[in-house]
Amino acid sequence: MKRVATNTRGSVRGPHAPVALVRRGKATTSRKGLSLDSSTSQASSNRRNRRALAPPLRVKMGEDRSVGSGEGDVQVDNSGDVTVVTVSANDRPGLLTTLSSCFEDMKLSIEKVEETSRGLKFWISGDDKSAEDAEHIRAVLCKHLVGEKARPYAMLSESEQKESSRLLYSLLDSYLKNDVLSIQQSIVHHVEFTLARSRYKFDDREAYFAAAHSLRDRLIERWNDTQAWLRYKDPKRVYYLSMEFLMGRTFLNALSNLGVIVPYKEALHGLGYDMENVQQAERDAALGNGGLGRLASCFLDSMATLNLPAWGYGIRYEYGMFRQVVSDGFQKEQPDYWLTFGYPWEVERPHVAYPVKFYGHVSVHESPDGRQNFIWNAGEEVTAVAYDNPIPGFKTPSTINLRLWAAKPCQEFNLEAFNTGDYVSSIIEKQKAETITSVLYPDDKTFEGKELRLKQQHFMVSATLQDIVRRYKEQHDSFEDFPEKVAMQLNDTHPTLGIPELMRILMDENQLGWTKSWEITTKVFSFTNHTVLPEALEQWPVSLVEKLLPRHMQIIYDINWRFLQELQKNHGIDGDKLGRMSIILDTEYGKMVRMAYLALVASHTVNGVAAIHSQLIKETIFKDFHDIWPEKFQNKTNGVTQRRWLAQCNPPLNKLITEKLG
DSSP: OOOOOOOTTOOOOSTTOOOOSSOOOOOOOOTTTTSOOSSOOHHHHHHHHHTOOOOOEEEEOOOOOSTTTOOEEEEEEOSSSSEEEEEEEOOOTTHHHHHHHHHHHTTOEEEEEEEOSSSEEEEEESSOOSHHHHHHHHHHHHHHHHOSOBOOOOOOOGGGOOHHHHHHHHHTOBOOOOSHHHHHHHHHHHHHHTSOOOTTOOOHHHHHHHHHHHHHHHHHHHHHHHHHHHHHHOOOEEEEEOSOOOOOOHHHHHHHHHTOHHHHHHHHHHTTOOHHHHHTTOOOOOSOOSHHHHHHHHHHHHHHHTTOOEEEEEEOOSSOSOEEEEETTEEEEEOOOTTTTOOTTOEEEEEEEEEEEESOEEEEEEOTTSOEEEEEEOSEEEEEEEEEEEEEOTTSSOEEEEEEEEEEESSSOOHHHHHTTOHHHHTHHHHHHHHTTTSSSOOOSSHHHHHHHHHHHHHHHHHHHHHHHHHHHTTOSSSTTHHHHEEEEEESSGGGGHHHHHHHIIIIITOOOHHHHHHHHHHHEEEEOOOOOGGGSOEEEHHHHHHHOHHHHHHHHHHHHHHHHHHHHHHOOOHHHHHHHOSEEEETTEEEEEHHHHHHHHOSOEEESSHHHHHHHHHTTTHHHHHHOGGGEEEOOOOOOHIIIIIITOHHHHHHHHHHHO
16 A cells, blocks of 8 residues: 655545645635735735834743643744744644645745744745734634634533533533634545545535535534523523424525635635535425515524524424426426435434324313312324524524424334234324424315314424423423513414413423413413414314314313403403404304414514504404504514625625625
């Protein structure tokens, strides 16, 4: 086997690995980054022309957090014809490669390298004669020797402060670096160890997945630190519940928010790949199809950017809504199986799973103190498994979470049925469970379609509320502070079943009374309405809700009865108007549950999505409610994700606006 020459400070793999000490690059990053821009201002040019003799600059570096690097210092002497840079640091693998890459990024050529007793001495040439240039060289080298900003140390209790915890922290106490060389190493690492492909040959699709996993590593660092900080501070958290999240493509958006588009573009180019071609391999996450889902995604992006302690909750649809194809001149709809090749941004959490119940009946038991206890004896149960998606903020380390639920069977496989030859029955439970999260908005023209949609809604809110309550109870012994720590936003009427579900959890599982449970519920929910058409307001047949969710229908009846009593007693409303405002509507086809009215009654605030829309709902579909609760109604105008639709789609216009307006 052919051996490769290398120095004691760098390790090189394989017969084709490069060996170069003098590297001449074309890097064009700005002075704020890792290079000296050749097109600097006239003032900088004048300083270089004067060849000001700057004294040798010697700065002692602080503690080096990189494992095995120890302390060191950097001395820059650019008083002669050639700049001499002396780097004193303990030996570690890749040190020479890292420093050589730094000089290349700064458009400086290495004329000579000498190993001394103190470390490494470089003779470099380039436009680097001013004091400012010397300072910049020192700053760049120090940054790469010392490493990135140290990650915050998680606040541990005395019982948790073990030596193993300190060791684990010390092994991961600094952030991944974002220079071109580090990114290239990360991408190639994922090519070989995540995708199990040859690092010498991989196509654009594999380059995308490797780059995406590399970027996800950086997101997870920030995600973990954000969650650790929130757990320590215990602030009030906002939870955004939506059946849709129209996320768009994540790769370019995450690069933009983390401010690493340029280094990733250069890293891919250096590996022989074009960013435009690589990013085309990403498929849109088929988790939404319209303005409702886009609004939800925009809110998550904004909340992360504003450093708000927020989470999003939804469903991990396998097929999405549909994809359109044209065949023989006709448009046809086909399933959009967007998960065909995997989704690199999600993190499966098999240990975060909750039971979700359907059907059955409710039994009542009386406790010794005379209290009635309601027990829901479910006829069917599935498991909700969490999949987390990090959502980065723009120019902030804050990275929040979008948690999506996938339905799994409680029993994967019926071996007894399989052994008797009944192969279909052996997997029927698995098929029934996974159907719940198969398709976004199944056709509800049939009874079965309606039932599946209602199942989806309950599945999402039940898993979400169990997760929220579990997180709250980890740090609190009672529900007294629940409204001060939890805020839930319902994106349209689809998550409205969360209202009776929270009531059920508080009363049946945590033994709170009705009055206390209702007080908590009305303080934590708020509701966004998306329509002005009465016929577009969601309604469900009472018979279907009673069949699928018997305990919830009991709670909805109780909410409506108490609400109507309040209207008569406190507002003097009766007759036809009382019927118009009732949550339960009598029709010629039977009784219906009006989900928008349930959301209105239980929420402390209600908003439209534009000024004219918010005004219309107060004057039309919700006029009766506005008459008695005008303080509930607000407006929240939908905005535009300017970073996606301007900065990424039209960089020249983005540059012009930045130059003129800042």
